[in-house]
Amino acid sequence: MVSTASVAQAGARIDIQAVSHWFRQQQGGVLQVLDGIDLQVRAGEFVALLGPSGCGKSTLLRLVAGLEPATTGRITQDDAPIARPDPSRIVVFQDPTLYPWRSVWDNVALGLQARGLLKSQRARVDDALALVGLSDFAKSFPHQLSGGMAQRVALARALVNDPQLLVLDEPLGKLDSLTRIAMQSELVNLWQRAGFSALLVTHDVEEALFLANRVIVLSDRPARITAELVVDLPYPRHRGHPRLAALRHEALQHLGLDATW
Numbered sequence: 001m002v003s004t005a006s007v008a009q010a011g012a013r014i015d016i017q018a019v020s021h022w023f024r025q026q027q028g029g030v031l032q033v034l035d036g037i038d039l040q041v042r043a044g045e046f047v048a049l050l051g052p053s054g055c056g057k058s059t060l061l062r063l064v065a066g067l068e069p070a071t072t073g074r075i076t077q078d079d080a081p082i083a084r085p086d087p088s089r090i091v092v093f094q095d096p097t098l099y100p101w102r103s104v105w106d107n108v109a110l111g112l113q114a115r116g117l118l119k120s121q122r123a124r125v126d127d128a129l130a131l132v133g134l135s136d137f138a139k140s141f142p143h144q145l146s147g148g149m150a151q152r153v154a155l156a157r158a159l160v161n162d163p164q165l166l167v168l169d170e171p172l173g174k175l176d177s178l179t180r181i182a183m184q185s186e187l188v189n190l191w192q193r194a195g196f197s198a199l200l201v202t203h204d205v206e207e208a209l210f211l212a213n214r215v216i217v218l219s220d221r222p223a224r225i226t227a228e229l230v231v232d233l234p235y236p237r238h239r240g241h242p243r244l245a246a247l248r249h250e251a252l253q254h255l256g257l258d259a260t261w
């Protein structure tokens with residue numbers, strides 16, 4: 001149950017074991033996108049994935065979300081194979097994709113409505129809106145919101161399902177840099193209060209290091225894990241912490257980039 005007063009719960013444990021993935025190409029042949037990925041997201045952990053464009057990050061998220069099966073290997077949630085989408089795992093994309101004709105409240109209510117739970121659990125919508133600080137905008141419509149507010153609605157729409165895992169595919173990617181920084185802090189707050197596990201794809205090295213317990217660096221396609229950075233700093237983090245600067249340097253090196261500028 002989502003509640004502003006809730007104590008953090010454990011979140012799901014995700015085990016990705018020897019996962020490789022190929023796509024059939026329209027012109028014939030196959031394209032290998034993932035190569036032997038072994039990764040565990042511990043219960044309540046925040047893990048970020050960094051890697052070159054097109055290496056296979058979103059594909060890995062889609063497999064974990066259960067949107068498609070891995071070609072080979074095994075992905076489990078608390079030891080149960082992931083075979084299809086499930087409300088315990090919610091994906092938040094870069095684009096909030098709100099229904100323009102529905103109010104903020106009605107957009108957040110969608111998941112509960114689809115599952116026939118809305119009548120008995122209307123308070124969860126209010127709780128989720130309170131968690132993202134949008135209680136006063138419940139009756140507003142998407143065109144009346146800023147980009148940051150729209151993405152907060154998308155997060156509330158995810159949280160109303162009380163997810164065990166949030167799958168975050170560049171959720172802050174379209175926001176201006178100041179809103180993005182503010183939303184990163186909000187995301188940490190939400191994660192600490194709601195207690196889900198999180199798997200994030202981002203192109204932003206600082207964002208990954210600010211948010212995650214561990215940052216996984218992937219190679220060019222087909223993606224392999226080339227490095228794991230443990231961000232051994234408590235939350236909330238200070239963006240100017242020298243340890244973050246050192247880890248940023250390390251991450252850029254693993255990505256094959258020169259950190260001098």
Ligand SMILES: Nc1ncnc2c1ncn2[C@@H]1O[C@H](COP(=O)(O)OP(=O)(O)OP(=O)(O)O)[C@@H](O)[C@H]1O
Nearest residue numbers: 023024025031033052053054055056057058059060
């Ligand atoms: N359904 C599909 N059918 C065929 N090829 C696909 C499909 N989905 C993705 N691909 C290809 O798989 C590769 C990896 O795509 P993916 O979106 O996972 O990369 P990414 O690392 O998330 O990229 P970016 O960082 O640019 O968002 C790309 O070459 C892409 O064209």
